[in-house]
Amino acid sequence: MGNRRRVAERRKTRPAVLGGMIAVVVGGAGFGAYALFGGGAAAEDGTRSTSTAQQAKDVKSGPLTAAEVTDTARRFLTAWQKGEVSEAAAATDDPKAATALLKSYAEDARVEDVTLTPGTASGGKVPFAVKGTVTHEDLSEPLAYDSALTVVRRAGDGEPRVDWKASVVHPELKDGDKLVTGASGTPPVKALDRDGGELTTAKYPSLGSVLDGLREKYGKKAGGEAGVELRIVRGEASKKAELSDKTLVELSEGTPGTVKTTLNPALQAAAEEQVAKKKRASVVVLRPSTGEILAVANSSHGFNTAFQGSLAPGSTMKVITSSLLIEKGLASMDKQHPCPKYFSYGGWKFQNDDKFEIKNGTFKASFARSCNTAFISQAPELENDDLTKQAQEVFGLARNNWQIGVPSFDGAVPVQSAAPMAASLIGQGGVRMNPLNMASVAATVKSGVFRQPYLVSPDVDGRKLATASRTLSADTLAQLRELMAYTASAGTAAEAMAGVGGDSGAKTGSAEVDGQKKPNGWFTAYHGDLAAAGVVQAAGHGGSTAGPIVASLLKSGG
CATH class of the missing domain: 3.10.450.100 (NTF2-like; domain 1)
Structure with missing residues (x-):
């Protein structure tokens, strides 16, 4: 050197x-x-x-x-x-x-x-x-x-x-971690995009944690040779949180092995540019037909919120809840559906944003305007584990079995009762997601089947990808697509999705967080063979915060 x-x-x-x-x-x-x-x-x-x-x-x-x-x-x-x-x-x-x-x-x-x-x-x-x-x-x-x-x-x-x-x-140390200088033990890797270009943090600042994760998983399998370096060695708590060891100073170069990813260089660059415009923004772009991850970016370059975040997804969860209500005959897009100002359940009083109501409206209108009480009102008709099963069986979430190639969080939809169960229907309560999870939800709606997202092809190491146990019926899927399409053209997502056009669908979300003045803004959408989701924390409504980020990436294609 x-x-x-x-x-x-x-x-x-x-x-x-x-x-x-x-x-x-x-x-x-x-x-x-x-x-x-x-x-x-x-x-x-x-x-x-x-x-x-x-x-x-x-x-x-x-x-x-x-x-x-x-x-x-x-x-x-x-x-x-x-x-x-x-x-x-x-x-x-x-x-x-x-x-x-x-x-x-x-x-x-x-x-x-x-x-x-x-x-x-x-x-x-x-x-x-x-x-x-x-x-x-x-x-x-x-x-x-x-x-x-x-x-x-x-x-x-x-x-x-x-x-x-x-x-x-x-x-960058968490309690239980320590700093160690010596032969790294894990050889470095040269990560490549789908076109063979090298992925570096100099070019793509968001990829630091991703590159660390790739090295940890594939360093010993990719044929490289370890060098000498100062690195963060993770303790038990950090490992449980799926944080990877991190190199801080390289004293002698190792010989890197090569790992090819599914990232699209043009979309990755666009994603980096988009999240840089907002504080605490994260986004993921997928290809619904394959599950390939095409881009991942965070405006904060430490913790990878896009893959590992655990946040209430707000009303974007209504995509999953709607599929449940339609399957159970509790909602149908063109049938009249209640959307009162308030609805009380389990001792909690729920309301809509700005306390609006829709009189004599359809479920389609309630979904497009993101009426909370339209969903909460159906809580008395549901079993405590209905939403959990729907998320797991249809959307492949909350089973802790995704293997995307680097550490990730697969979402959580715990079984709850009374008011917390009702809150989970609108993405609050104990429900936790990240942009990777919600991009996968949009991708599942677009393709009609859950395909586990992945950053490295399973062909590289023979790992088995997660699957869902069932798919939605043709009628339920058609209604869900229409609900998202109408929201993108005439609902809360219309402003952000203007100009995306064609085969598109979207859902906005705002998640309240204790002690936070503004909610986390969420947005998930699809267009053609792209699906994406984003969150901007403590910024306001999803349509105006995360929406423009997601829509811009859908427009850019890939």
């Missing part, structure tokens, strides 16, 4: 190594070098002039002062930078966990020459910059990143302490 340096070539004059770390004096905005390493630090060494009995009486409370925040942060950062792990850990509210991770930072991550530069505190939060050198035998590479800590009052005595989380050490 052109930027590889030998340890021996690093500076010859170095301060003493303490606990695997290097003490380097650095000042920072809001602190200053003197405040960081002395001049007032004595009061923080644990010594108190008052007796133990008096301390027990003097439990600190109330908001933290600026001095408490800066002094606590200084104490922690000074000790960490010097390699004094015990002292740093004592400045946190969980010394045991802090000791383990800070010790691992030196011994397992092999980070030396650590420099910590604190920034200006904001409330209890203190940002800081980290610089160091990652070493392994005769290899070394620079390390630089930004992190932050938060000072809180410790339970019991109210003393200010750093609120310990693994993310203090590195922002």
